[in-house]
Every structure is written in C-alpha cells, then in structure tokens.
Amino acid sequence: MEKTSQIARVAAIIVAAGRGERAGRAEGPKQYRMLGGKAIIARTLRKFLEHPAIERIVIAIHKDDSDLFAAAIGDLPPNVATVVGGKTRQESVLLALRALQNSSPDAVLIHDAVRPFLDADLITRVIEGIATDSGSLPVMPIVETVKRGSATGHVVETVDRAGLHTAQTPQGFPFRAILAAHERAHQSEDREFTDDSAIAEWAGLPVKLVAGLAENVKLTWAKDIEMAQQRAAFTAFPDVRTGNGYDVHSFEPGDHVTLCGVKIPHAKKLNGHSDADVGLHALTDALLATCGAGDIGTHFPPSDPQWKGAASHIFVEHAASIVRARGGRIANVDITLISEAPRVGPHRAAMTEALSKMLGISHDRISIKATTNEKLGFIGREEGIAAIATASVIYPGETPA
Numbered sequence: 001m002e003k004t005s006q007i008a009r010v011a012a013i014i015v016a017a018g019r020g021e022r023a024g025r026a027e028g029p030k031q032y033r034m035l036g037g038k039a040i041i042a043r044t045l046r047k048f049l050e051h052p053a054i055e056r057i058v059i060a061i062h063k064d065d066s067d068l069f070a071a072a073i074g075d076l077p078p079n080v081a082t083v084v085g086g087k088t089r090q091e092s093v094l095l096a097l098r099a100l101q102n103s104s105p106d107a108v109l110i111h112d113a114v115r116p117f118l119d120a121d122l123i124t125r126v127i128e129g130i131a132t133d134s135g136s137l138p139v140m141p142i143v144e145t146v147k148r149g150s151a152t153g154h155v156v157e158t159v160d161r162a163g164l165h166t167a168q169t170p171q172g173f174p175f176r177a178i179l180a181a182h183e184r185a186h187q188s189e190d191r192e193f194t195d196d197s198a199i200a201e202w203a204g205l206p207v208k209l210v211a212g213l214a215e216n217v218k219l220t221w222a223k224d225i226e227m228a229q230q231r232a233a234f235t236a237f238p239d240v241r242t243g244n245g246y247d248v249h250s251f252e253p254g255d256h257v258t259l260c261g262v263k264i265p266h267a268k269k270l271n272g273h274s275d276a277d278v279g280l281h282a283l284t285d286a287l288l289a290t291c292g293a294g295d296i297g298t299h300f301p302p303s304d305p306q307w308k309g310a311a312s313h314i315f316v317e318h319a320a321s322i323v324r325a326r327g328g329r330i331a332n333v334d335i336t337l338i339s340e341a342p343r344v345g346p347h348r349a350a351m352t353e354a355l356s357k358m359l360g361i362s363h364d365r366i367s368i369k370a371t372t373n374e375k376l377g378f379i380g381r382e383e384g385i386a387a388i389a390t391a392s393v394i395y396p397g398e399t400p401a
C-alpha cells in the first residue's frame, strides 16, 4: 500500500443539503440551528478551514437555503465554494465531487455538516489513513449488546459484535477513485448508499479503519441538538458586557420635567429637541454601548424633525430591541439623576414601573438613584439636570470549538 506522503493536496466536502426531518423542521434545517452563538454548519466549516492540510472546501447546500447559509457563514473565504445538493446524501456528495473535478485534488474528505464536534486530530488521522489505492474510515467500537428484532418487536437473535463498528465522517478517499465509484453507483444502482465507504466497498476500493472520536456524534434527533446546545451553553465563555451613558439638559421656563418616563410638575422645563428626558437618554447610550451600536444621536439625529418633542421611551425601546436582536438579555440598569430639584424620591416607584415596561425586565433589575450637586456648579445653581446610566447585558457566549 502506498504511503500518505503521496497524498499532498487534500480537499473537503461538507454535505449540508438535508432537510433534517428526524430533528423536526419547526426551527428550520438542523445544520443552521445555533450552538453557543454560532450555527452548526459554521462550527463544522471552521474545523476544516483551520486544518493546515485542507486546501479547498465544497459545501453542498439545499436550493432553498441560500439565505440561511449566507446568514450562518457570511463572506466565503476564497478556497470555499458551494454547490446545490441533491435529493439524497449520496447525490449531494456526487454533485460536490463533480465540482472538485477541475482542481482535481489527490484526496477528498467527505463530512456531514451536522457533525460539528470533530477535531483536528481526527481530520489528521483520516488523512493519514488514505493511500493512493485505499480510503480511510473513522469508526467507533460498539459498546452495547446488539440485538436483531422482529417486526413484532421481539428479539430474533443476539448479534455477535466482534468486528462490528459504527461509521463516522469525515471519510477520506483518493479523489479520482471515489469520484469514479460514485459516478458508477449513480449510473448502475437502484440502491441508495448511506455513506461513501459503502460506495467504496461496492466498487472494490479497500477502506482502512481508523479511530473515530466519541464526541463526533451526528446531530440526528431534536434531543441530540438540545443536548449539544446545553453542552455549548455550559462551556461558553461568559459574555457579560457593561455600557455607560451620560446626558445633561438645561432648564428653561416651563411647568414640568419628564424624568425616567414620568412627568413631574416643576417650575421649569428641560430644554431639548425631544422631551429632554436626561435619564432615558443616558440609558439609551448605555444600552447601545453594550453592543457597540453607536449612541442616541446615531439612531435619532437631533437634526431630524420627526423626533421633535418625541417621548424618550421610543429611544430606550429601540436600543433594547437592538440589544435583543443581537441575542442580549438585559441583566440590570442603574440610573443616577443629578439634580437639586425636583425631588426624585416620590416618583421613584413610577419611574421603575415605566422602565420595567420599556425594557421588559423585573423591578429588582432596575435602580434609579438621585443626588444633589451640593449647590455646586451649573446643577447646583439649578441651571439644568444631568444623568449617568449603566447597563449590564448578557450576550450569547462564544463556545470554544
């Protein structure tokens, strides 16, 4: 058997055109479901992109999934291409093999998109198992007693498990040999092959067994995905972010101020383009800061007449929707109003209630405090009111590989 050193140029195929019927379709095809803030297919692709031996990658995707794919992967690196997959896994593999024909690599690894937990050592083992005249298959030993059952649900026999294995992917083959075998199987067989080593076997191409990886499970059922998501959440790096905001508005003659969404009778009013609610403006900036989404002026330019006299809960609700769209959960907010008058204490409960509604969080996650400026400076001279705000938001953590 010839040695691996002759396998110089290795490509990979990731098949991702399945519909995931067994996992349930309510949340879309399973390869696009999220694990620890990253789509399953993106995790799988990353493993191949990071492996130094892989030159080129072809991904077979379903014709209806272009938007899902673009959202999951973003811009494609130059060595990655997609093809539209077929009705069966076998057909998707063949279409991807054909797409590699021009670059004609020495060897190709064929992998299920829904096995995101493979690692670099497994890829290396599979490549090392390929020779110019044989393929390489990662397998796991069977660790439970195997029974053959009858149609009536009774035991027919206990199957001798000596020599039995379960087959994983990536499965590796000399490129020309597996392409020819797939083409022949496509032309001449009615039978559907469930993996590529079965096609190699049918075509008489020897396949070497190499050690699989226990973690490299295929996410087949809804329960598999739930368990993978729990595992990802458990191992995720905590991603708790804090943002702060500051705002100040001067007084002018008037009869009320609006602070943290509550109208308070007062001998003056705050001057501003909107309702000049300093507390809510500082909070808007604090929320936007937790995801680098600019500041209040980015989203609501003071030059825009539509915000004239606007109620500032609009700004806070918009910032909170941006946070939520990025997967963030607001852990707590803390606002300090710096003002000689009016007194805030009597209105604190109403402000807390207003913020609870705006943000969709409970009262104990909201803190509203007030302090005077000890008669110092412009606040001390009652020329205006300032506010500072802090927001803490928990974003979906990045799960290590």
Ligand SMILES: Nc1ccn([C@@H]2O[C@H](COP(=O)(O)OP(=O)(O)OP(=O)(O)O)[C@@H](O)[C@H]2O)c(=O)n1
Residues within 6 Å of the ligand: 015, 016, 017, 018, 019, 020, 021, 022, 023, 031, 060, 085, 086, 087, 088, 089, 090, 092, 093, 111, 112, 113, 114, 115, 218, 219, 220
């Ligand atoms: N026509 C198909 C069918 C399957 N696959 C891919 O082959 C792998 C095999 O995993 P499997 O669990 O069989 O996926 P599905 O076919 O999507 O699942 P189901 O049979 O439950 O519909 C998956 O990455 C799947 O996207 C494919 O590329 N083209």
Ligand SMILES: C[C@](O)(CO)[C@H](O)COP(=O)(O)O
Residues within 6 Å of the ligand: 089, 112, 167, 168, 169, 194, 195, 196, 218
């Ligand atoms: C290719 C495969 O992952 C090898 O174990 C498997 O056969 C594909 O899944 P399916 O359930 O047979 O479609």
